[in-house]
Amino acid sequence: MTSAVITPELALPASFWTRERKTGAVLVALGLVASVWFTLASPSSPATFYLGTSTQSGANFEIDGKIGCLVFGLIALAAGAILLATGKHYGLLVSISLAAFVLSALIWQVSTVHGSVPLGSLSTITMEASLPLIFGALAGVMCERSGVVNVAIEGQLLTGAFFAALFGTIAGSYWAALGAAAIGGALISLILAWLAIRFLVDQVVIGIVLNTFALGLTGFFYEQVMRTDTEAYNNPGGLPHWTIPGLSKIPIVGPAIFSGTLLTYVALALVVVLTIALFRTRWGLRTRAVGEHPAAADTVGIKVLGLRYVNVLVAGLIAGFGGAYFSMVTATSFTKNITGGLGFIALAAMIFGRWNPVGAFLAAVFFGFAKALSSLLQALQSPIPSEFLAMLPYIATIFAVAGLVGRVRAPAADGKPYVKG
Amino acid sequence: MTSPDNEPEAMASSPDKSLSQPESGRPYYMQEIKPGKHRAGKTFWQTLREEFYADNSFTVTLAAIVLALFLGGVLMIIGDANVRAQWGYFFYQPLTTLEASWDLVSQAYTDMFKGSIVDPEVLRYWYWNLPMPSGNIPTWQTALRPLSETLTNAAPLVFTGLAVAIPFRAGLFNIGGQGQAIMGAIGGGTVGLALSLPAALHIPLAILAGALLGGFWGYVVGLLKAKTGAHEVIVTIMLNYIALYFLIWYIRQSFADEPTRSDLISKPAKETALFPKIFDDSLRVNLGIVLAILAAAGVAWMLKRGTFGFELRAVGYNPNAASTAGIKVGATLALTMALAGALAGLGGTTMVLGTAQNLTGEVVGQIGFNGILVALLGRVKPWGVVGAALLFGALQAGGAAMQTFSGISNELVTVIQAMIVIFVAAPLLVKAIFRLRRSPVAAAQAALAKG
Numbered sequence: 001m002t003s004a005v006i007t008p009e010l011a012l013p014a015s016f017w018t019r020e021r022k023t024g025a026v027l028v029a030l031g032l033v034a035s036v037w038f039t040l041a042s043p044s045s046p047a048t049f050y051l052g053t054s055t056q057s058g059a060n061f062e063i064d065g066k067i068g069c070l071v072f073g074l075i076a077l078a079a080g081a082i083l084l085a086t087g088k089h090y091g092l093l094v095s096i097s098l099a100a101f102v103l104s105a106l107i108w109q110v111s112t113v114h115g116s117v118p119l120g121s122l123s124t125i126t127m128e129a130s131l132p133l134i135f136g137a138l139a140g141v142m143c144e145r146s147g148v149v150n151v152a153i154e155g156q157l158l159t160g161a162f163f164a165a166l167f168g169t170i171a172g173s174y175w176a177a178l179g180a181a182a183i184g185g186a187l188i189s190l191i192l193a194w195l196a197i198r199f200l201v202d203q204v205v206i207g208i209v210l211n212t213f214a215l216g217l218t219g220f221f222y223e224q225v226m227r228t229d230t231e232a233y234n235n236p237g238g239l240p241h242w243t244i245p246g247l248s249k250i251p252i253v254g255p256a257i258f259s260g261t262l263l264t265y266v267a268l269a270l271v272v273v274l275t276i277a278l279f280r281t282r283w284g285l286r287t288r289a290v291g292e293h294p295a296a297a298d299t300v301g302i303k304v305l306g307l308r309y310v311n312v313l314v315a316g317l318i319a320g321f322g323g324a325y326f327s328m329v330t331a332t333s334f335t336k337n338i339t340g341g342l343g344f345i346a347l348a349a350m351i352f353g354r355w356n357p358v359g360a361f362l363a364a365v366f367f368g369f370a371k372a373l374s375s376l377l378q379a380l381q382s383p384i385p386s387e388f389l390a391m392l393p394y395i396a397t398i399f400a401v402a403g404l405v406g407r408v409r410a411p412a413a414d415g416k417p418y419v420k421g
Numbered sequence: 422m423t424s425p426d427n428e429p430e431a432m433a434s435s436p437d438k439s440l441s442q443p444e445s446g447r448p449y450y451m452q453e454i455k456p457g458k459h460r461a462g463k464t465f466w467q468t469l470r471e472e473f474y475a476d477n478s479f480t481v482t483l484a485a486i487v488l489a490l491f492l493g494g495v496l497m498i499i500g501d502a503n504v505r506a507q508w509g510y511f512f513y514q515p516l517t518t519l520e521a522s523w524d525l526v527s528q529a530y531t532d533m534f535k536g537s538i539v540d541p542e543v544l545r546y547w548y549w550n551l552p553m554p555s556g557n558i559p560t561w562q563t564a565l566r567p568l569s570e571t572l573t574n575a576a577p578l579v580f581t582g583l584a585v586a587i588p589f590r591a592g593l594f595n596i597g598g599q600g601q602a603i604m605g606a607i608g609g610g611t612v613g614l615a616l617s618l619p620a621a622l623h624i625p626l627a628i629l630a631g632a633l634l635g636g637f638w639g640y641v642v643g644l645l646k647a648k649t650g651a652h653e654v655i656v657t658i659m660l661n662y663i664a665l666y667f668l669i670w671y672i673r674q675s676f677a678d679e680p681t682r683s684d685l686i687s688k689p690a691k692e693t694a695l696f697p698k699i700f701d702d703s704l705r706v707n708l709g710i711v712l713a714i715l716a717a718a719g720v721a722w723m724l725k726r727g728t729f730g731f732e733l734r735a736v737g738y739n740p741n742a743a744s745t746a747g748i749k750v751g752a753t754l755a756l757t758m759a760l761a762g763a764l765a766g767l768g769g770t771t772m773v774l775g776t777a778q779n780l781t782g783e784v785v786g787q788i789g790f791n792g793i794l795v796a797l798l799g800r801v802k803p804w805g806v807v808g809a810a811l812l813f814g815a816l817q818a819g820g821a822a823m824q825t826f827s828g829i830s831n832e833l834v835t836v837i838q839a840m841i842v843i844f845v846a847a848p849l850l851v852k853a854i855f856r857l858r859r860s861p862v863a864a865a866q867a868a869l870a871k872g
Contacts (some may be wrong), residue, residue: 147528151654191843197846204654208793209842216835217496224500237662327641336832344658351655389671402651 024084031077048116051251064109072104127256130368135322136346137360142315151207154343155214156185160323165334168236185320291411346395472868475860485844536822537815575814577711580768581792582806597657605766608634613690617696635766643758647751687780709771721803
């Protein structure tokens with residue numbers, strides 16, 4: 001049979017330099033940097049890692065600077081090399097390689113100053129820093145999965161923080177504060193949904209303008225009302241800290257996950273609930289259908305616009321609820337522009353997490369870790385400027401959308417208004 | 422996410438199909454036009470009168486401004502403790518309540534006008550050469566100060582507005598004006614503080630550095646968009662923050678840091694690099710506004726008559742068709758963003774060398790984000806941007822005066838600006854609120870454009 005000779009590979013020779021192999025080459029380079037430069041630069045003094053939140057006592061282990069840098073550098077190098085050679089197991093190998101690279105860098109920095117790192121605190125700070133990002137990113141997922149772009153996350157968080165402080169103080173209860181925060185976020189959502197769905201205004205445009213609107217509105221009432229009588233209008237107090245006995249003693253991650261305010265537990269629960277809801281329920285199927293192909297969804301009787309309204313409003317509730325973090329967890333009062341652009345990092349986390357609740361959660365934790373790392377290195381007086389570490393989430397997001405680290409794809413109908421007929 | 426509509430007017434398309442049908446059932450271009458008279462037998466003045474109360478862009482913009490100012494007044498009333506308390510007695514003393522509210526709002530807007538356009542009192546005292554109640558005889562500088570403040574505020578907004586408007590015409594939504602302005606401020610500021618040159622060389626060099634650095638920051642976006650399809654909205658948002666952190670790091674470096682200050686501030690730019698004042702050294706208005714108007718004129722010419730402007734608009738209308746016609750779409754996108762970045766960079770340079778003199782963390786203020794609002798309000802047309810920037814400049818200058826004299830927070834201006842743009846972006850909403858008729862001229866133009 002002559003036709004059997006022509007195999008598909010021969011007919012269409014695939015390029016050797018696939019995206020996976022290119023990434024592998026970059027990782028090999030990073031591994032080389034770690035195993036050569038970091039190893040040579042670091043002294044052979046030990047870096048101490050404590051498992052708990054204290055650097056005075058408790059279980060700890062020491063890693064010699066040179067050995068630690070070399071070991072993790074070689075792991076990074078090996079994972080990159082495997083990816084370069086095979087082009088398979090992309091996600092796993094990239095994660096291993098990058099994690100090893102970061103650890104190598106961390107050991108280098110810590111051993112240089114003979115420092116010690118409380119891993120428990122590091123994970124606690126990571127969790128706390130990622131909380132608003134988790135809420136914001138989940139709100140983004142809710143909206144965008146049904147085809148409405150939500151650039152107004154920043155505005156929703158800010159309004160939530162403002163409402164929490166104002167109504168929490170007036171009502172004198174943190175439950176009221178949390179409820180008001182959710183409603184505050186939903187109000188911004190309502191404007192977004194109304195203008196985007198009813199009046200077909202460009203969703204990115206209206207999102208951007210709504211952020212400015214929320215910034216001005218909360219800033220105005222902060223100056224006019226809250227500043228004139230702080231006791232009466234801007235004194236919500238902090239959220240109580242709840243620690244789950246036993247579980248919070250788990251080394252490293254225990255204090256982060258099982259000790260915190262209500263927001264911590266709600267955030268973790270929301271990730272699970274939203275994942276199940278989005279991929280295992282009728283509502284989820286309909287939401288995804290509306291986000292990918294609204295006309296088809298409409299044909300089978302799904303109310304496209306109604307579903308979009310509901311999803312955008314619920315997203316506002318989520319983001320607004322998370323906004324309470326700013327005025328009741330990290331601080332005990334509201335100040336002007338208290339969110340400081342974290343809503344945009346939440347947007348980045350959503351994209352980095354590929355419009356998926358779990359992905360968004362992991363991305364948010366990654367961004368939170370970058371923040372925790374930058375404050376840790378600052379505390380250790382590391383020569384790496386903290387500003388460059390603070391840039392990390394943004395640079396990572398640019399790489400993500402440029403398709404250099406995995407391809408990201410938005411829901412097909414994202415941002416497109418649906419007009420029946 | 423979609424790219425913004427390429428048609429500037431079509432920020433919202435009509436959901437109501439019946440609106441686009443002329444009343445007679447026939448399109449305008451098929452209707453009989455009587456000789457010697459304007460369309461459908463109306464005189465010019467009839468058309469003008471009808472046109473004024475119709476949904477053309479002028480009326481919608483005016484209505485949006487009126488609506489935003491009205492809602493701003495409502496916010497003032499809610500925000501004022503005394504007047505708010507008075508509303509509790511509304512049914513007991515309705516007239517007193519309304520009077521108190523009116524006094525508050527009218528006083529605030531009067532202060533705003535005095536702070537941004539002209540104070541009639543000062544003008545009168547100056548004209549008759551009389552001493553003010555404070556004892557001083559006002560000079561012409563005092564009389565011109567409000568306008569000077571308005572123009573000073575407007576200059577960077579023209580630049581950042583153009584930086585949003587030009588990519589919009591090419592189908593790109595540039596949220597990165599802030600970052601590009603920051604990079605421009607770094608470029609202009611560095612040349613200003615680090616070099617020692619005569620003014621004739623120093624200013625052009627600083628401007629060039631600002632434009633180049635801002636342009637580079639925009640070019641990155643265009644390049645990524647062209648090469649990888651990375652969405653420009655996301656990339657620009659991220660680059661804004663990267664630029665901000667870079668600025669914060671940059672100011673701390675030994676050659677830029679002001680040694681006598683512990684806060685985040687650089688050395689001042691040298692005298693020779695500062696933009697010269699236009700009227701008088703006591704008035705802040707400077708070379709920046711002249712450059713801004715020139716830039717707007719240049720952009721207007723380029724978009725209408727220039728080859729690159731044609732290519733840019735062609736890519737904006739339909740990239741595939743443009744590509745078929747031999748236009749290099751990727752290169753056009755990258756160049757468009759570089760041009761936009763350069764303009765925003767000039768905005769940042771104007772902030773440093775026109776007014777601020779030192780680099781600080783907030784040296785460019787919010788000009789990048791306000792530039793988005795300015796561009797949308799100006800309907801992404803160069804002269805529209807100039808008009809919108811003047812309005813925003815006046816609002817900001819007036820807001821500062823309002824804060825000083827009426828004690829109402831300047832933040833109100835941000836809200837008013839955002840509301841104006843929300844209403845302009847949702848013309849159907851404004852039309853419904855004011856019950857505007859359908860514009861006959863716009864309908865005729867639309868029919869011609871489609872035909």
